Amino acid sequence: MSELDRTHERAPAPAPSDWTYAPAPEGRDIVTLDERYGLFVGGEWLEPRSGEHYATISPATEEPLAEIAQAGAEDVDLAVQAARDAFENGWSAISPSERSKYLFRIARILQERSREFAVLESLNGGKPIRESRDVDLPLAAAHFFYYAGWADKLEYAFPNRRPRPVGVAGQIIPWNFPLLMLAWKIAPALAAGNTVVLKPAETTPLSALLFCDVLRQAELPPGVVNIVTGDGRTGAELVKHEDVDKIAFTGSTEVGKAIQRELAGTGKKLTLELGGKAANVIFDDAALDQAVEGIVNGIYFNQGHVCCAGSRLLVQESIYEPLVAKLKRRLATLRVGDPLDKNTDVGAINSRMQLEKIQELVASGEEEGAEIYQPPCRLPEKGYFFAPTVFTNVAQSYRIAQEEIFGPVLSVLTFRTPDEAVEKANNTAYGLSAGVWTEKGSRILWMAQRLRAGVVWANTYNRFDPTAPFGGYKESGFGREGGLHGLEPYLDFDGAETFGG
Amino acid sequence: MSDRLPVKKTYKLFIGGAFPRSESGRTYEAQGQNVARASRKDARDAVKAARGAFPKWAAMTAYNRGQVLYRVAEMLEARADDLARLCSGRAEVERSIDRVVWYAGWADKLAQVIGGSNPVAGPYFNFTVPEPTGVVAVLAPDEPPLAGLVTRLAPVLVGGNAAVVVASETQPLAAIELAEVLATSDVPGGVVNVLTGRRAELAPVLAAHMDVNAIDITAADGLAPELERAAAENVKRVVRGRPDAQSPWEIASFLELKTVWHPIGV
Numbered sequence: 222m223s224e225l226d227r228t229h230e231r232a233p234a235p236a237p238s239d240w241t242y243a244p245a246p247e248g249r250d251i252v253t254l255d256e257r258y259g260l261f262v263g264g265e266w267l268e269p270r271s272g273e274h275y276a277t278i279s280p281a282t283e284e285p286l287a288e289i290a291q292a293g294a295e296d297v298d299l300a301v302q303a304a305r306d307a308f309e310n311g312w313s314a315i316s317p318s319e320r321s322k323y324l325f326r327i328a329r330i331l332q333e334r335s336r337e338f339a340v341l342e343s344l345n346g347g348k349p350i351r352e353s354r355d356v357d358l359p360l361a362a363a364h365f366f367y368y369a370g371w372a373d374k375l376e377y378a379f380p381n382r383r384p385r386p387v388g389v390a391g392q393i394i395p396w397n398f399p400l401l402m403l404a405w406k407i408a409p410a411l412a413a414g415n416t417v418v419l420k421p422a423e424t425t426p427l428s429a430l431l432f433c434d435v436l437r438q439a440e441l442p443p444g445v446v447n448i449v450t451g452d453g454r455t456g457a458e459l460v461k462h463e464d465v466d467k468i469a470f471t472g473s474t475e476v477g478k479a480i481q482r483e484l485a486g487t488g489k490k491l492t493l494e495l496g497g498k499a500a501n502v503i504f505d506d507a508a509l510d511q512a513v514e515g516i517v518n519g520i521y522f523n524q525g526h527v528c529c530a531g532s533r534l535l536v537q538e539s540i541y542e543p544l545v546a547k548l549k550r551r552l553a554t555l556r557v558g559d560p561l562d563k564n565t566d567v568g569a570i571n572s573r574m575q576l577e578k579i580q581e582l583v584a585s586g587e588e589e590g591a592e593i594y595q596p597p598c599r600l601p602e603k604g605y606f607f608a609p610t611v612f613t614n615v616a617q618s619y620r621i622a623q624e625e626i627f628g629p630v631l632s633v634l635t636f637r638t639p640d641e642a643v644e645k646a647n648n649t650a651y652g653l654s655a656g657v658w659t660e661k662g663s664r665i666l667w668m669a670q671r672l673r674a675g676v677v678w679a680n681t682y683n684r685f686d687p688t689a690p691f692g693g694y695k696e697s698g699f700g701r702e703g704g705l706h707g708l709e710p711y712l713d714f715d716g717a718e719t720f721g722g
Numbered sequence: 723m724s725d726r727l728p729v730k731k732t733y734k735l736f737i738g739g740a741f742p743r744s745e746s747g748r749t750y751e752a753q754g755q756n757v758a759r760a761s762r763k764d765a766r767d768a769v770k771a772a773r774g775a776f777p778k779w780a781a782m783t784a785y786n787r788g789q790v791l792y793r794v795a796e797m798l799e800a801r802a803d804d805l806a807r808l809c810s811g812r813a814e815v816e817r818s819i820d821r822v823v824w825y826a827g828w829a830d831k832l833a834q835v836i837g838g839s840n841p842v843a844g845p846y847f848n849f850t851v852p853e854p855t856g857v858v859a860v861l862a863p864d865e866p867p868l869a870g871l872v873t874r875l876a877p878v879l880v881g882g883n884a885a886v887v888v889a890s891e892t893q894p895l896a897a898i899e900l901a902e903v904l905a906t907s908d909v910p911g912g913v914v915n916v917l918t919g920r921r922a923e924l925a926p927v928l929a930a931h932m933d934v935n936a937i938d939i940t941a942a943d944g945l946a947p948e949l950e951r952a953a954a955e956n957v958k959r960v961v962r963g964r965p966d967a968q969s970p971w972e973i974a975s976f977l978e979l980k981t982v983w984h985p986i987g988v
């Protein structure tokens with residue numbers, strides 16, 4: 222053993238508070254913003270008929286970035302008309318292999334302009350540049366690349382079913398992964414031959430608006446993709462528009478239920494990707510240091526603004542103390558602050574509204590009797606920030622164990638037996654995702670079979686890939702995004718598959 | 723001609739493997755018989771029985787579930803004459819039996835046709851498997867009373883779900899006869915529960931029930947919008963199938979997809 226190794230072994234690691242970082246800000250110059258944006262309809266920028274605009278800000282500094290159009294009923298109608306025109310007059314008649322090539326072009330342009338998009342995403346949404354650069358952008362491009370290849374192979378994906386496009390898809394996406402969610406929605410819809418009206422989230426419209434420039438560069442025919450910005454009212458107009466054939470929504474369970482009710486009896490197709498309260502289950506034989514990294518990635522990735530976040534930690538009792546000690550120590554090393562700093566681990570909370578919701582739920586956790594831990598960290602004075610938080614001594618009935626917080630807040634519960642772990646993990650109305658950490662292979666598969674969730678991460682967490690279907694059980698929604706299954710909601714099938722009878 | 727008085731059957735509900743009368747004590751007359759008219763409470767009891775039976779049925783091996791369903795076809799064949807008198811006739815019974823056999827054969831093929839492994843861009847093994855959605859409410863059409871029910875029920879069962887069925891309102895006897903077949907087959911009690919009575923009274927209870935995961939409204943007719951609205955309360959899967967379809971995609975409507983990730987490493 223070398224001298225260095227021995228020293229390393231003996232000397233305690235420096236306390237986290239001793240660590241100092243020099244700021245490493247990513248340049249903002251790569252992004253050029255307009256002062257004011259219109260609506261992208263029929264390949265052109267239109268002033269909203271509603272006449273209304275609102276300011277979009279950087280949640281890290283509260284500085285206004287641009288004026289965004291608030292689309293009203295008439296604007297949504299124009300966008301749907303443009304999508305219908307494009308669908309009837311060209312897009313559905315274009316050969317699938319040509320359609321495929323448009324999507325490949327979009328994927329490539331996103332790769333080329335990925336830094337620009339990453340900076341914009343962090344600026345408008347508050348997420349760390351490390352994540353927007355290394356996760357959101359590569360995955361968004363990959364989604365287009367993956368679905369591009371499907372466009373001219375649909376009859377192989379659905380043999381004997383004669384797949385055909387649905388028509389006009391209305392898509393409503395959330396603010397946590399603005400461009401990535403856009404890619405998850407638009408790529409399969411176009412590959413299947415549909416046209417689209419997409420509404421980005423109220424607080425994060427900028428990457429969707431910049432995406433319109435990608436469409437221009439790709440020379441996508443006008444009207445195939447239309448972007449209407451605005452708040453929930455715009456989304457509601459899109460949902461109830463009679464000429465929309467299919468609605469895809471990602472967002473809260475509450476709004477998802479309202480959409481399902483609104484569409485009752487209309488015969489429109491619907492897919493919902495809603496909330497979650499995922500259990501991340503740690504068995505006593507798990508590799509603890511790896512598990513701690515997985516826990517941190519599970520709940521503090523993207524400030525916990527992740528529908529599949531591992532927000533309920535279920536720890537086997539025998540390792541509860543060492544694991545929580547390691548976790549708290551690791552928490553103290555997280556850098557909270559400027560999203561555009563390349564060292565930042567936890568960026569800004571997306572909006573004041575979301576910050577207040579997190580604060581309210583955290584207060585409820587303390588009131589109900591849970592024990593709170595937050596590492597010592599200085600939060601920036603301006604902007605919306607919340608320190609990474611761990612609650613221990615949490616009962617299953619507490620709101621922080623039942624409700625989706627959508628913030629960097631972890632609730633720790635314990636279990637003794639695998640059966641108890643399964644029961645507690647499934648004790649929720651949600652069913653989007655779950656995690657399991659154990660070195661025992663047979664136990665992984667045993668758990669994976671019993672966890673009622675659409676995605677199970679074993680000895681890892683928060684991994685995504687365009688080839689891997691993603692979506693929920695129970696009140697986390699229905700329908701899948703990603704993979705071959707992600708095409709299905711955007712296709713109609715005729716009776717060809719019905720035989721016998 | 724003997725002057726022996728035949729022993730007539732009492733047509734009751736089928737809940738949790740037993741044949742209770744409606745707790746409400748009500749009956750209605752259909753096909754010349756008094757038939758139990760299930761209440762809301764009976765519907766809730768049926769959901770509870772289905773929920774209790776679901777885990778075991780879902781955990782059964784696909785091979786085993788296929789054999790159990792095939793056994794149902796065998797038992798139907800044995801009662802073909804009885805069934806024929808309660809529906810449109812022999813042809814409908816034969817069509818129903820063949821459909822059960824067809825679906826029985828799907829049990830151990832679904833995972834390969836509907837699931838698969840996913841070539842993710844990273845050192846992970848990733849696969850997607852279909853799983854049953856849970857408790858499914860099935861509204862049988864009025865006609866054909868047997869084949870209509872079997873067409874909607876068989877795809878629900880083969881995927882591993884437990885079902886609460888509302889039988890044909892006008893011709894409920896074939897459904898009860900089917901229940902008797904199921905009761906003497908190897909289908910565990912509670913996996914299929916059959917309610918007879920007023921569809922308009924029972925369907926809304928099932929559509930709004932928080933422990934029902936999916937509802938098949940193929941035969942809901944004018945009730946559909948109301949049922950769909952109620953179904954939103956717990957984000958139910960609402961299935962509008964084809965009345966006479968026979969296809970694996972009918973099964974897929976009642977399946978969830980689970981994607982599992984694991985790192986690859988030494």
